Amino acid sequence: MITIAISSQKGGVGKTTVAINLAHAFARSGRRTVLVDSDPQGSVGLSLTRQSRRLSGFYDLIDDPAVCTADLIVPTRLETLSLVPAGQASVYDLKGSAPGAVLRRLRTFLRDLASLDVEICIVDTAAGFFGATGDVLSAANAVMVPQQAEPLGIRSVPKMLEALTRMRIANPQLVVLGVALTMMQSRLPESRDAVQALRAILPPEMVMRTVIPRDDLFIKASARGVPAGVMDGGDPMLGVFDNLRIEVERRLGVTAQF
């Protein structure tokens, strides 16, 4: 199983959108995929299921090691795609636990998923690289960093790289897939210029070729609780995230079999 964290320093850059639609793309390609919501706000659940506020999930397992991983998995209409919501436990603070207890439980959770023949685990994380997100990055195989295709978003890239450098100390095997530019407005020169400027500075391997456009379809899809590609007129988005999936597979060096 390959675990890919979708993380960023800032909020509102499109992490959940990327996580949902990338997981959908992997599942459509035939991979058994689980989308995990490690954001205490429960963004994935709030986007995809009305029951998310009642379901047990990721934080319940972190809080109580007796919780069974298999019991947290929520199936979807797509047989190869399942969810693990954020859950009900609200406090990511194991006072009194031995150092490393949370990370151990997280690793156990991921091993459990792998034993259930999950091939791809996409983890949507909260903004920032500390706390729960730090632990996810310590256990993940790879990280993708969504960033808005806007000057303000691009200017925060240095802090993001510094944080990732720090995370690599704790997880030297972490593969940095790169920056996934989101909310691109092709008709806005400032947005296009921001993309070009970033590509000019960073090595090509650090910036995904696929750019996610700003599109009302994402909001409409969230209102209906489905990935954007499922919506009427969603075929172009299916193509965008299929391309992103293919890029990820290429960067991870994976072939038909993981």
Next chain:
Amino acid sequence: MDPIESWVDTRELRRMADALLASPPDPEEAAFGTDFVGYEVEGSPSSRPAPRQPATPGEESACSTLAAAREFAQRGGMLEPRAHSPGEPGEAAELTQVTPVAAAGLSPPSPAPPPFISGLRSFGPWLREAVQARSFFLLDRGGGILIDEVRSSKLRQVARTLAQASYTANRQAGTVAVGNLHIKVAPEFVLEVVPVNTRHGPLILGIIVPHPLNSGHVEVVARGLQQVVNVRSQS
């Protein structure tokens, strides 16, 4: 239009990106991971006692400032009251061997050591009292060794990397310490890395402790170091 180049250090950005894209280190060289158990063989904290020397005026001054820091922490409930103060007789056996760079000749000829070095001799015992530190090292921001009881180049390197990454990210924190990080380096030990801004410039404190420090203890440690360095830097 220039959306980024005039806002960031593009060379540094490129350097960080290249480093992140580099192949993961050889597992034997990798610092951490699921099987990492630390640098016990190379970097075992020394337990050899150092001979107790008469306190210099600098040390006496450092002792008093540290005592003030401890009192502050105790009043604030961040530290338990203690029965005795650092520097008192009886603590000599707990001192590890201190190897200031100049005394040990560990570095190439360099300018005279900073004036607060003598005060750091009291800082170690104070750390042991305050947070049960086993040993510690102090680096300047460039990685130069100011004092090193741990004697592990790998741990110093790790601390420096973490601190440099943390400094910029936490620049706006507005606290004495600009963010601490801890990493398990052995089954019984944690390396606590505390970057501290001082009048001598940013310093990187690495402490070997049995458990990660909470934010209150980090604040106390950082203030203690700051007081030692700043008092001596003024003289």
